[in-house]
Amino acid sequence: MSSKSRKKVLLMGKSGSGKTSMRSIIFRNQLAADTRRLGATIDVESSQIKFLGGLRLDLWDCGGQDSFMDSHLTSQSSTIFRSVHSLIYIFDAESPDLTSSDTHYFLKCLGALRDQNPINSDTVVESAGGADPAEGEEAEGQGPTVFILLHKMDLVPEAQQSSKLAEFEADVTKRATESGWKGNLKFYGTSIWNETLYKAWSIVIAHLMPSLSSLRSHLSHFLELSSASEVVLFERTTFLVISSVTAPSEAEDAEDWDKRRFERISTMVKAFKLGCTRIRSPFSSLTLSSPNYTAVLDTLTPETYILVLARNTIQPAAIELNIRLARPHFGKLEAIGMSK
Ligand SMILES: Nc1nc2c(ncn2[C@@H]2O[C@H](COP(=O)(O)OP(=O)(O)OP(=O)(O)O)[C@@H](O)[C@H]2O)c(=O)[nH]1
Ligand SMILES: [Mg+2]
Missing domain, CATH: 3.30.450.190 (Beta-Lactamase)
Incomplete structure (x- = not known):
């Protein structure tokens, strides 16, 4: 199978941020309420999803507990970050460490992604925002794409959601730029309890689809x-x-x-x-x-x-x-x- 029709996508973020929940709803037809029973992911769970036109998605759901994150970023770094087509990084909007250790791990992941894909050093960072799924296409051929989801937005009062997203975006953009990261940074709020999850994943999938x-x-x-x-x-x-x-x-x-x-x-x-x-x-x-x-x-x-x-x-x-x-x-x- 050619690398064009087989795409490796990493799902990363802190433990409990909602990675496996998203995967279960989008790819396993589970209901949002059923995700309450999910246990923490041990190490990495990878799944292959066959898509439209022979596209095969290799989805790596990486356990987010600190010990696993440390191992993803050290001993397993080359296995995990090499040949990645897209990274989807999930932040828990309600996490008390949102702007401290959560972002710290995110920046480390960006570094590992860059180190393991040296040819594509001009990696593009892009959120799952925007109106049309087709817009995700533009980064094709420019190295791994990073989608950033500020998740569990249902827990943030509606009136504060857009300002929270904007503040978070400004903070992470600044820190990513300071860490030497190039490219755009856009962010998108999601929740398993409404259609924002589908919107974000439609854009991710559109990005993976050729032509x-x-x-x-x-x-x-x-x-x-x-x-x-x-x-x-x-x-x-x-x-x-x-x-x-x-x-x-x-x-x-x-x-x-x-x-x-x-x-x-x-x-x-x-x-x-x-x-x-x-x-x-x-x-x-x-x-x-x-x-x-x-x-x-x-x-x-x-x-x-x-x-x-x-x-x-x-x-x-x-x-x-x-x-x-x-x-x-x-x-x-x-x-x-x-x-x-
Ligand atoms: N309120 C709310 N809860 C959510 C949302 N998404 C997931 N959850 C809950 O968050 C909890 C943890 O979700 P998981 O999907 O297991 O978290 P994870 O990121 O896979 O965690 P690890 O496997 O440990 O890395 C579950 O109880 C979910 O029901 C959301 O959008 N809103
Ligand atoms: Mg999990």
Whole structure:
């Protein structure tokens, strides 16, 4: 398997910050409430996740207890930090050591990442923030990317969340720069209790996916041909948003649409799918109609679901037919790794 289709991603951060919780929810379909039963991760738990177009994600969930962190950074340093595609570093927003020992370990990890990937010394640091998943693509080929999540934001009063994030960002940016770190530093707040987790991981996954921009142009074409208002593509296992296109004719109305709608759909459909599994009735597709719009969610390729939103002058059966007709084309794209 080529290194292009196999990507090593490190999940690091202090013990109890929520690394295994995120992994269980995103990749193992667990509910947020079930993560309360998780024990501390011993050493490293690595898992392989097969993705869209033959992409294999090697996810290393690194135990965050001090003794493990010390060993990751010393005796195991080359094993852990070599050939890393991305580092996702989780900070617990409620930790009393947020700006002391937590950041100290983070800076050490950046140092180890740089030491073990010497050719790519201009490593880019990037948060999982921003509006479009495709933006994660830009750092491709510039060395390991570092995503920083300020997690458990549900424990911070809502009115203080953005100022807390901004202060944290300023502090860590300053210290990373002082430690010789180059590149941008952006941060993003997450919580397992709302859609912010999906937003962040969609951006991480989009960064790992090759040629998202070409996929986007195919989706645009589909949107145009089917006279839809919006089209969203979800990865099948995680239900993370891979790409989306909104019709230019809807631009004005779309201003008022919920900015977090894709992530909310991810969360809701995942819960619904879990419910279906529990009653042994596998989820296949979903049609919803409101006074103005119709939405159809259906399988597009073996690895993806598509959500098509259209003005309700368009019959659901017409949307379903268009999806059926588009399947062979998108199936072919997926088969060639969506790389052209
Ligand atoms: N309130 C809140 N609790 C969370 C969140 N994410 C995780 N937790 C809780 O945090 C606890 C610890 O989570 P883990 O995922 O085991 O932590 P970890 O980072 O894997 O810890 P180590 O394996 O020891 O490194 C669990 O009880 C989770 O339910 C969150 O977003 N908000
Ligand atoms: Mg863990």
